Amino acid sequence: MGVPEDVLTTEQRLAVREIVEACLHGRYPTKEDFSELKMIVAEVAQAQARTEKRVEQLAEAQKDLARAQKRTEKAVQDLARQVGGLSENLGGNLEDLSYQMVS
Numbered sequence: 001m002g003v004p005e006d007v008l009t010t011e012q013r014l015a016v017r018e019i020v021e022a023c024l025h026g027r028y029p030t031k032e033d034f035s036e037l038k039m040i041v042a043e044v045a046q047a048q049a050r051t052e053k054r055v056e057q058l059a060e061a062q063k064d065l066a067r068a069q070k071r072t073e074k075a076v077q078d079l080a081r082q083v084g085g086l087s088e089n090l091g092g093n094l095e096d097l098s099y100q101m102v103s
Helices: 010-024 031-102
Strands: none
Touching: 010 031
8 A cells, every 4th residue: 555645745755765675675774764764754644633633624614514504405495485475475466356357
């Protein structure tokens, strides 16, 4: 499983690749290699924390949107009832008027 492209910088990817390839060729990592890896891991952890915070913010925004959607749906239902009432009243008035004209 690889690391997504946007998690590590190009420089970090090259450093990790270099260390892994060295290990594969029998060269053991040095203190400097481990220090560099520790820095990279710390940066990835910070990026993960920022990502988690953004996900939480997005989840809250989604909840707010859901509440707003429910209010909008209720307002549309109320409006539909009012328009239906107006239509019935207007229709009744037109029927009365036409009856009077015909009579």
